Amino acid sequence: DVKVTQSSRYLVKRTGEKVFLECVQDMDHENMFWYRQDPGLGLRLIYFSYDVKMKEKGDIPEGYSVSREKKERFSLILESASTNQTSMYLCASTITSAGSGAFFGQGTRLTVV
Amino acid sequence: KNEVEQSPQNLTAQEGEFITINCSYSVGISALHWLQQHPGGGIVSLFMLSSGKKKHGRLIATINIQEKHSSLHITASHPRDSAVYICAAPHYGGSQGNLIFGKGTKLSVKP
Numbered sequence: 001d002v003k004v005t006q007s008s009r010y011l012v013k014r015t016g017e018k019v020f021l022e023c024v025q026d027m028d029h030e031n032m033f034w035y036r037q038d039p040g041l042g043l044r045l046i047y048f049s050y051d052v053k054m055k056e057k058g059d060i061p062e063g064y065s066v067s068r069e070k071k072e073r074f075s076l077i078l079e080s081a082s083t084n085q086t087s088m089y090l091c092a093s094t095i096t097s098a099g100s101g102a103f104f105g106q107g108t109r110l111t112v113v
Numbered sequence: 114k115n116e117v118e119q120s121p122q123n124l125t126a127q128e129g130e131f132i133t134i135n136c137s138y139s140v141g142i143s144a145l146h147w148l149q150q151h152p153g154g155g156i157v158s159l160f161m162l163s164s165g166k167k168k169h170g171r172l173i174a175t176i177n178i179q180e181k182h183s184s185l186h187i188t189a190s191h192p193r194d195s196a197v198y199i200c201a202a203p204h205y206g207g208s209q210g211n212l213i214f215g216k217g218t219k220l221s222v223k224p
Contacts, residue, residue, distance in 0.1 A: 031211075033211055033212070035214075040216070041216070042199070042214050042215065042216035042217055043199070043201075043214040044214075045211050045212075045213070048211045058211065090156060092156075092212075102146055102148070102158055102161070102201065102212060103158060104148070104155070104156035104157070104158070105155075106155040107153075107155055107156070
């Protein structure tokens with residue numbers, strides 16, 4: 001089974017802190033994604049990556065950056081956390097060829113105080 | 114750029130009822146995902162389908178590519194089916210790439 005693992009289920013951080021959310025997948029998937037999920041807004045794409053060291057902005061990249069130094073790991077970075085970044089964050093991975101499913105991590109619920 | 118609409122937003126059913134959740138999208142695709150999210154947040158992929166119908170246990174997903182519409186059915190619903198069901202389509206059509214999501218349907222099945 002494909003496994004997508006996020007480093008933390010729950011995080012509480014202070015305003016202004018630098019926050020790292022880590023995501024690791026174990027099936028050699030090319031594509032990895034970071035989404036945030038907010039009530040009434042659904043899942044929105046922050047950043048995605050199709051290959052090592054490659055990144056593309058999604059729909060809401062402001063206040064975030066990402067790093068993909070190895071194929072299996074995709075990190076989301078909040079440079080200076082703010083209260084409006086309190087949310088559920090979900091990582092996903094897929095393979096490029098047609099017919100694949102999307103696999104999600106268990107989610108990280110981040111609270112910025 | 115695809116737009117994905119789901120209906121209904123909220124659904125309450127009695128145990129045993131037949132459930133239908135609908136999803137429509139605006140850009141032609143060749144694959145659509147149905148996902149399930151339980152309280153606590155984790156998302157599980159239920160189906161990825163490109164044509165016709167797929168069945169897994171009491172869950173059935175159908176898609177009509179020409180009409181840009183998909184449905185998720187649950188037969189003989191049970192309280193453990195209570196979850197948020199989300200459909201997702203490739204953002205720019207086709208079958209791959211980043212996904213855009215519907216806002217989800219919150220299903221509550223009462224015993």
